[in-house]
Each structure stands twice: as structure tokens, then as C-alpha cells.
Amino acid sequence: MARERTGPSKDEGEDRAGLGPRRAAWRLLNAVTTEGMLLSDARAAAMVANLPPEGRARAQRLATETLRNLSRVDGWLAPRLRKGPPPTIRNVLRLGALEIGQGEAGHGVVNAVVALVSEGKRTEGFRSLANAVLRSLATEGPEGWARQEPPHLPDWLRSPLIEAWGGAAVRGMEAAHLAGAPLDLSAKEDPAALAQALGGRLLPTGSVRVNAGVQVTALPGYQEGAFWVQDAAAAIPAQVLAPRPGERVLDLCAAPGGKTLQMAAMGAEVTSLDLSAPRLDRLRDNLARTGLRARVLQGDVLDFAEGGWDAILLDAPCSATGTIRRHPDLPVARDGAEISGLIELQARMIDHAVPLLRPGGRLVFATCSLLPDEGEVQAETALERHPGLVIERPDLPGLDPALHTELGLRMRPDHWADLGGLDGFFVTRLRKPDA
Numbered sequence: 001m002a003r004e005r006t007g008p009s010k011d012e013g014e015d016r017a018g019l020g021p022r023r024a025a026w027r028l029l030n031a032v033t034t035e036g037m038l039l040s041d042a043r044a045a046a047m048v049a050n051l052p053p054e055g056r057a058r059a060q061r062l063a064t065e066t067l068r069n070l071s072r073v074d075g076w077l078a079p080r081l082r083k084g085p086p087p088t089i090r091n092v093l094r095l096g097a098l099e100i101g102q103g104e105a106g107h108g109v110v111n112a113v114v115a116l117v118s119e120g121k122r123t124e125g126f127r128s129l130a131n132a133v134l135r136s137l138a139t140e141g142p143e144g145w146a147r148q149e150p151p152h153l154p155d156w157l158r159s160p161l162i163e164a165w166g167g168a169a170v171r172g173m174e175a176a177h178l179a180g181a182p183l184d185l186s187a188k189e190d191p192a193a194l195a196q197a198l199g200g201r202l203l204p205t206g207s208v209r210v211n212a213g214v215q216v217t218a219l220p221g222y223q224e225g226a227f228w229v230q231d232a233a234a235a236i237p238a239q240v241l242a243p244r245p246g247e248r249v250l251d252l253c254a255a256p257g258g259k260t261l262q263m264a265a266m267g268a269e270v271t272s273l274d275l276s277a278p279r280l281d282r283l284r285d286n287l288a289r290t291g292l293r294a295r296v297l298q299g300d301v302l303d304f305a306e307g308g309w310d311a312i313l314l315d316a317p318c319s320a321t322g323t324i325r326r327h328p329d330l331p332v333a334r335d336g337a338e339i340s341g342l343i344e345l346q347a348r349m350i351d352h353a354v355p356l357l358r359p360g361g362r363l364v365f366a367t368c369s370l371l372p373d374e375g376e377v378q379a380e381t382a383l384e385r386h387p388g389l390v391i392e393r394p395d396l397p398g399l400d401p402a403l404h405t406e407l408g409l410r411m412r413p414d415h416w417a418d419l420g421g422l423d424g425f426f427v428t429r430l431r432k433p434d435a
């Protein structure tokens, strides 16, 4: 029997009030802050799956921007929250504060948050708190928001970074995290021609930078495989390895394959190894789209025994603290507890890789970390453990000579500020002695 329509459906009514995306953003924020979920997790995609595409984008943007501004949001809320409310209530207030601070009409935000809080048995008791707190923020509006301290990293990461790079550099990194990341592409063939075709900017290292707002799959040349998405810093390790046509190169920890594609495009015979089957599926898709070739193997680096390689690229698993511009959830979801295990794994991977090189072969070790323990210290201690191994200074004309250290190349998000920044990365090239 057809249902009689007496008014807008729940979905239509919700769309008008923006409740659906806000409810999903609230769930995302709860999972990141209380369960340590990353927004790149498949569970995060499931939490927005019932929304139409624009609602999904809005939910993700709300959650991401709240996380990017978390300390600022909390600072604005703090004087109004003398008795700490439960984490879920704090999270919905954070979302409301972000929206008001960024100029959304105060009454609409207050009504929406109060409506969301009213939906749950365990949250409905906080209606009047939500109403009072957000109304108070709404009276200050964006001017009150502008008076708050700029966002800063949580202490677990901020303290070691200040120790490593100093306070001014860390404030620069935090400014870069707040600004977010542009979209960088690596060209299969001619980067200058790609930059011209897309109206992008050709960066000094050969990456092409376009506006972060564009939909990559809709860009001309995407379907034909003329380029792939890769931050300018992430494109450096393969340039440091600089394979010659026909060289046998092993890409360890290869998926989803940005560096494999670069090296295959340079004419190397690439073998790509990774532990993760889903990530290797993405690598195969990338190869198919670009028409590039590589031998793809699933397995653990520490079990891989085939030797005699001209060159090995080891893009080791790490804290990924260099990618916070694009992943502001990371410092919130994580607390640094996993880093000592990662440092140990990186060292074991280096020790496993060195014997797989032919005499005179080269190993490029890279991590997208801001922590010297996952970069400079790994290079230094590798030399101690492997007598005869030397560090080579790569010839990369596009990079500021100040980024080169004795131990390798150090890139940070506060570098290239006038060009729009780049991810944090450490890259070093180690040469094995001739037999």
C-alpha cells in the first residue's frame, strides 16, 4: 500500500536542517577521539555511506576541520565548560563551535546541535547545556573565534618536535597544518606540459601543483593515466634513487605505488613488494591506469630473500607525522605509543635490505615522519651496523641546498612556505661497497 505523504520525509527535513551530515560528523569525531580511529579507515567511510555525495563531503569536511582546529575549539569552549561533559557531548559542542567560528549562522547551528543531542537517551539531558554554551559562542561569533590562539599539536608530538627543530619551526609546521595541503601530481611523461594542460604550477622538483578543491578523477588525462596523485615530498625518494633504464630495482613497502610508478616511468625494471593485499590492489589499478609495468608481489619485507638488486627503495612504515596537513586526525587518534615499535621495525628492514643489494648497489631509505628517530637517527645507526656503507648526497637541483644534511634530505611542512608547503619526509641514499 502506498504511504500517504503528510509532509517532508525525515531525509528531506534532515537535509534542510543539515542534521544528517552533522550527525555523521559527530560519529566520526567520537570514533577518532575515543577509539583512535583514523578517518582513512574503512569504518569511517561506512559512517557516511548513507548520505548523498554532498552530505558525505560536508560530514567529512566538518569532522576534518574540527580536528584541524581542535585546540582552538577547546580553548573557545573551555571557559563555558567548568564541569567537563562526557566526551560525546564535548564532541558535538566542538562541531557547533567550529561552525559558528567559521561563520555559519548561530541560530541554525544551535538548533541543529540541540536536535542531535535530543535524539539519544544518554545525551538528551545535555540539551540545555548545549543550548547555553553554543548560544554564548554565537553571541561572540567569528570575532570571538578569531581571538583564540592558533591551533597547536598535542604534547606527545609537540614536545619531541620542539626538542628536534625548535619552537619557531614547530609554530611554522602548525601554521602549515592549519593551511592544509594543495594537490600535487606526478606526471608520467612531461611535467611542464601537464602543468600547462591543467593550469597548475610546475614545482622546482617537477611535481605539478593544482588547487586542492578539484576532483582528481575529473581532471583531463586522469583516465588516460597521464598522472597520479603524490605529494611533492613523496616524489623525492624515487628521484634520489634515480634508477637508470633497465636497472633492476626493488620497491619495498610499495603500495599504493606512487614510487613504483615513478621508477617504472624512468625505465627501471621494478619489483614491488607490500604486505597489504588491498593496498596492492590499488597499486595494480594504478599500473593498469597508467600503462606502466612492474612485477607485483605480496609478502613481508623481513621474509623476502631474492638478492642481487641494483637498487632498493625502502619507504618504511612510520608514524606518518609528516602528513598531518592532509590528515589532521592523526595526532588526535594516535598518542605516539606505537612509535618505538615502528623505529625497531624500520631498523630491521634496513638490516634485511642491505644484504639484498649487489655489491655497489644503493638503498634509499625514506619515511614520511617529522621525528629524527625515524629518519636521521636511522641513517646514522645503519652506518654503525653496516661497515663500508656510505651516505651519498643526491644531486637534486630543484631543492633548496639547506634541506641537505650530512645524513640525508630533511623536508618539513614549514619548508617551501611561499609555494604552499610540502609533506614532512626524510630521505637518504646509502651505497654498499663494491665487492
Ligand SMILES: C[S@@+](CC[C@H](N)C(=O)[O-])C[C@H]1O[C@@H](n2cnc3c(N)ncnc32)[C@H](O)[C@@H]1O
Pocket (backbone or CB within 6 Å): 252, 253, 254, 255, 256, 257, 258, 259, 260, 273, 274, 275, 276, 279, 299, 300, 301, 302, 315, 316, 317, 318
Ligand atoms: C609509507 S607506506 C608506502 C607508500 C608507497 N611506497 C607509495 O609510494 O605509494 C608503507 C607501506 O608499508 C607496508 N608494510 C608495512 N609493514 C610491512 C612489512 N612487514 N612488509 C611489507 N610491507 C609492509 C604497508 O602495507 C604500507 O603499504
